[in-house]
Amino acid sequence: MTDENGFIHPYVPNAAPAPRRRLLGEIGVEKVSDLYVSVPEELQVKGLLNLPDALPAEHDLRRHVDEMLSRNLSCRDHLNFCGAGCWQHYVPAICDEITGRGEFLTAYGGGTYSDHGKNQAIFEFQSLIGELVGMEVVGTPAYDIGAAVNSAVTMACRITERRGVLLSGGVSASLRSQVRGFTKMVADVDLIGIDPATGLIDLDDLKAKLTGDIGAVYFENPAFLGLIDGRGAEIAALVHAAGALLVVGVDPLSLGVLAAPGDYGADIVCGEIQPLGIHMYGGGGCAGFIASRDEERFVAEFPMILMSIAPGAEEGDIGFAWSTMQRTSYDKRHDSEDYAGTTQWLWGIGAAVYLSLMGPRGMEELGRGILQRARYAAGRIDGLEGAGVPHLDGAFFKEFTVDFSASGKSVGDINAALLARGIFGGKDLSADFPLLGQSALYCVTEMHGKSDIDRLVDTLAEVLS
Amino acid sequence: MSANGGGFHAARWNEALINELSEEGARGIVPPAVDAEIAAAVGDVAAALPEGARREAPPDLPEVTQHRVLRHFLRLSQMCMGFDVTTDMMGTCTMKYSPKAHEHMARGAKLADLHPLQDVGSLQGLLELMYRFNRIMCEISGMDEFTFQPASGAQGIYTNACLIRAYHESRGDLGKRDEIITTAASHPADAATPSVAGFKVITLMPGEMGFAGVDALKAAISERTAGLMLTNPEDTGQYNPNIRQFVDLVHEAGGLCAYDQANGNPLLGVVRAGDTGFDMCQFNLHKTFSAPHGSLGMGCAAVGVKDFLRKFLPRPIVAEDGSGGYRLDYDPGQGIDRIRAFIGNVHAVLKAYSWVMSLGAEGLRAVAETAVLNNNYMLAKMRTVRGVTIPWPANNYPKLEQVRYSFEQMFAETGVTSHDVIDRMVDFGVQHCMPSHVPMLVTEPFTMEPGESLTVAEMDQMLAAIEAISDEAYSDAAKAQGGPYNAATTRIDGDVPEDPDCWAFTYRGYLRKKAMWTSENRRKIERHEGGY
Incomplete structure (x- = not known):
């Protein structure tokens, strides 16, 4: 490209010769390189980068990318039983319709007046999550539940002025890694043991570890391995008696049937919103949230943007604004203990649409149905030779562990055999939870009818035999 | 006149909150029913939940019929100025066109309905795309390996801070080297994220040229220096030639x-981080590489490192499997802990890859040059707007992709502030500009970045809006201070979001606290004037 012949492309209109000449003339320079005089010559690339040949025709580009993508097998053409932090749920058409709207999709940092609608949608996201978890303060979306937990446990440490964090030993290896990295310099993290009989956190171990140094205790309900703990209030009482704060992680999709953590004593609630009307996008659908009571000492420690409602100038008008930004790293810069920035707001809007569609009845029916399907699937799998569901007598939501150790086969081999028959099996837990042997985490959602579950069971029977 | 030829008025639907649209018994969607045989086999599982875990009353979500939910959110979308509908020159944001074809590809089942833990054999298309883009990013940056795990610029910068920490830790130097140097006009995340990672942060202030000088850096460097983290050009659009x-x-x-x-x-195909001597870098795929900004995310940071830092990258990394395919390398090695769940915002990677493939090497350079060309055109015109000054007058270099302007003179002469201008802009049918990140190095700041996507006519419409506001400031200051008039909502009571007695972040908080909005006992709020 030269200044004379320019470059013609639909995405760069002023690279064409005529506007390029015109703009150079208006600026009063002869050539574009005159505009780069602040950049030392020796740092500038000579010639062009060595990149693949361009595909400027949209058709050619789509053909190229679609050809690559066609080599993926998707959960729409395969039967999927893998969850483990990213779950296949039905995404209502209206969720896709709204998250695909250009006005939202291509908005960014607009404010009270320019992006009023975005702000209202995010305020509604906060509102609807608040109803599910039983809290009055909900922040704008976090990156994912792991980032939310990072922020929540360090918030709790700052509020209590303590360094100790106790994490349930049942959280995922991924989340454990996220927390370990984030808290490395500011907190001491220990794990609460899991009672092998129940799969739930061991309260004796919790009591023993709840010293005066502990600022935050984190457990998930339902747990990563699907189990539901009915002792939330008891755990909260223990934690509060020790002067610590209780952080509870939830799958918000479960809260049509499960108690709101705010109602059993949680101080901060975290969660993953991907199940609420967001496609999995290979994990890109993940986004999180943090919620707390409306107390100044909590709000002051929220790291992210908080969207507040406010009255407009005329009677009945409402507007929205980013509240108390002096809390955030935008203002605190080198004094920051956490950071704010672009996160996953579009998925927050999608979740608001989802919860608006579902309503109280939808969430309740969905939750009840998932409980039933998961129990049916677990019961049938438990009946297979070589497979067992360790906590079949406990309560679980959506996911449950299947132990294949008795079969003499590895989860890896079983999953490969399932895949050959068109099924994605559960997440292999053997590396992350070695004590569980050859176990896998199976996920059953409202996407699965009886015939799907029966097909899984029949196929497993074939694979295990 | 409006930017679009006159008479602009935003949609103002006065749309109620979704909670207020609730009508008892209305349904928006019905979940799939449970097969009767399953129900018969397992009974009422919910009723058998442990008492302490069972929800006693359904959540107080709104009950709204389907089309009304659709209408509600469509109306909200109409009250939002995305790049698809209007000109957005918000500084530090690199707003540009996000091609629709890329969006359509990302929304297909072969990406949207992938589970991240599927067998790698079933993800070969995605992994190949990520691998190819990794190589492309290496060529663009002069680095040797990339990860796409971080979900935003700030998270990418945080990743850089963690990599610096891991490097010094591996050498047993972490206790000795605990200081990061940045500059005042770099993004706040360049100061904030190393602080989060445990470093002390030294911020260099700009000299008369508008960027930090070598002497300032020398004074900050010591045996405690762990690293340097900055933007260049800084958020002022000025490239530090040193x-x-x-x-x-x-x-x-x-x-x-x-x-x-x-x-x-402005540096794509022009300057490479690696050639400049940097050990690592991060790019925003949602800004520079056209993936849509998503109302404040889904973003994606591409974090690149030189070969000697490859072992510290967070896992997994996409690698060749030796037989023509691709694998995910989970071997933790000395890799830093996870930054984000799974393998990143891969839909943003797809869009960024598609964008580079559409443009090619020549196109990337055209993007950079045109962004600089457009910016200097705006600068030439903005110089002539009454009340506008260009800070750091000693610096006569052309700016690169953005300019931090000042309305200091206009404020002195009329009382109209840059925030007034920003609010008033919306009446002209354009997205407002940002003032400045903290610290406020410039009085009455106003930061504009036109990007490469806009036509000359669109830039002229933006200029016409600024000129009209300037004229108004000098002829009818009260009007210039009172905007916006034609926006989606009327001017809010800005003290409410700052007042703990009044702020409300949820509907339930709003119901409890709104009476305080009109109370005589409201506290006096010190207004916060930062810009983001």
Whole structure:
């Protein structure tokens, strides 16, 4: 490209010769390189980068990318039983319709007046999550539940002025890694043991570890391995008696049937919103949230943007604004203990649409149905030779562990055999939870009818035999 | 006149909150029913839940019929100024066109309905795309390996801070090297994220040229220096020509250098972080590489490192499997802990890859040059707007992709502030500009970045809006201070979101606290004037 012949492309209109000449003339320079005089010559690339040949025709580009993508097998053409932090749920058409709207999709940092609608949608996201978890303060979306937990446990440490964090030993290896990295310099993290009989956190171990140094205790309900703990209030009482704060992680999709953590004593609630009307996008659908009571000492420690409602100038008008930004790293810069920035707001809007569609009845029916399907699937799998569901007598939501150790086969081999028959099996837990042997985490959602579950069971029977 | 030829008025639906649209018994969607045989086999599982875990009353969500939910959110979308509908020159944001074809590809089942833990054999298309883009990013940046795990610029910069920490830790130097140097006009995340990672942060202030000088850097460097983290050009649009010397000095002192390429749009195909001597860098795929900004995310940071830092990247990394396919390398090695769940915002990677493939090497350079061309055109015109000044007048270099202007003179002469201008802009049918990140180095700041996507006519419409506001400031200051008038909502009581007695972040908080809005006992609020 030269200044004379320019470059013609639909995405760069002023690279064409005529506007390029015109703009150079208006600026009063002869050539574009005159505009780069602040950049030392020796740092500038000579010639062009060595990149693949361009595909400027949209058709050619789509053909190229679609050809690559066609080599993926998707959960729409395969039967999927893998969850483990990213779950296949039905995404209502209206969720896709709204998250695909250009006005939202291509908005960014607009404010009270320019992006009023975005702000209202995010305020509604906060509102609807608040109803599910039983809290009055909900922040704008976090990156994912792991980032939310990072922020929540360090918030709790700052509020209590303590360094100790106790994490349930049942959280995922991924989340454990996220927390370990984030808290490395500011907190001491220990794990609460899991009672092998129940799969739930061991309260004796919790009591023993709840010293005066502990600022935050984190457990998930339902747990990563699907189990539901009915002792939330008891755990909260223990934690509060020790002067610590209780952080509870939830799958918000479960809260049509499960108690709101705010109602059993949680101080901060975290969660993953991907199940609420967001496609999995290979994990890109993940986004999180943090919620707390409306107390100044909590709000002051929220790291992210908080969207507040406010009255407009005329009677009945409402507007929205980013509240108390002096809390955030935008203002605190080198004094920051956490950071704010672009996160996953579009998925927050999608979740608001989802919860608006579902309503109280939808969430309740969905939750009840998932409980039933998961129990049916677990019961049938438990009946297979070589497979067992360790906590079949406990309560679980959506996911449950299947132990294949008795079969003499590895989860890896079983999953490969399932895949050959068109099924994605559960997440292999053997590396992350070695004590569980050859176990896998199976996920059953409202996407699965009886015939799907029966097909899984029949196929497993074939694979295990 | 409006930017679009006159008479602009935003949609103002006065749309109620979704909670207020609730009508008892209305349904928006019905979940799939449970098969009767399953129900018969397992009974009422919910009723058998442990008492302490069972929800006693359904959540107080709104009950709204389907089309009304659709209408509600469509109306909200109409009250939002995305790039698809209007000109957005918000500084530090690199707003540009996000091609629709890429969006359509990302929304197909072969990406949207992938589970991240599927067998790698079933993800070969995605992994190949990520691998190819990794190689492309290496060529663009001069780095040797990339990860796409971080979900935003700030998270990418945080990743850089963690990499610096891991490097010094591996050498047993972490206790000795605990200081990161940045500059005041770099993005706040360049100061904030190393602080989060446990470093002390030294911020260099700009000299008369508008960027930090070599002497300031020398004074900050010591045996405690762990690294340098900055943007260049900074958020002022000014490129620091001493950058190579900065990097060399920090290296000589034993520190690492991280190049935050949040402002990298004018450098695509022109300057490479690796050639400038940096050890690592990060690019925003949602800004520079056209993936849509998603109302404040889904973003994606591409974090690149030189070969000697490859072992510290967070896992997994996409690698060749030796037989023509691709695998995910989960071997933790010395890799830093996970930054984000799974393998990143891969839909943003797809869009960024598609964008580069559409443009090619020549096109990337055209993007950079045109962004600079457009910006200097805006600068030439903005110089003539009454009340506008260009800070750091000693610096006569052309700016690169953005300019931090000042309305100091207009404020002195009329009382109209840059925030007034920003609010008033919306009446002209354009997205407002941002003032400045903290610290406020410039009085009455106003930061504009036109990007490469806009036509000359669109830039002229933006200029016409600014000129009209300037004229108004000098003829009818009260009107210029009272905007917006034609926006989606009327001016709010800005003290409410700052007042703990009044703020409300949820509907339930709003119901409890709104009576305080009109109470005589409201506290006096010190208004916060930062810009984002």
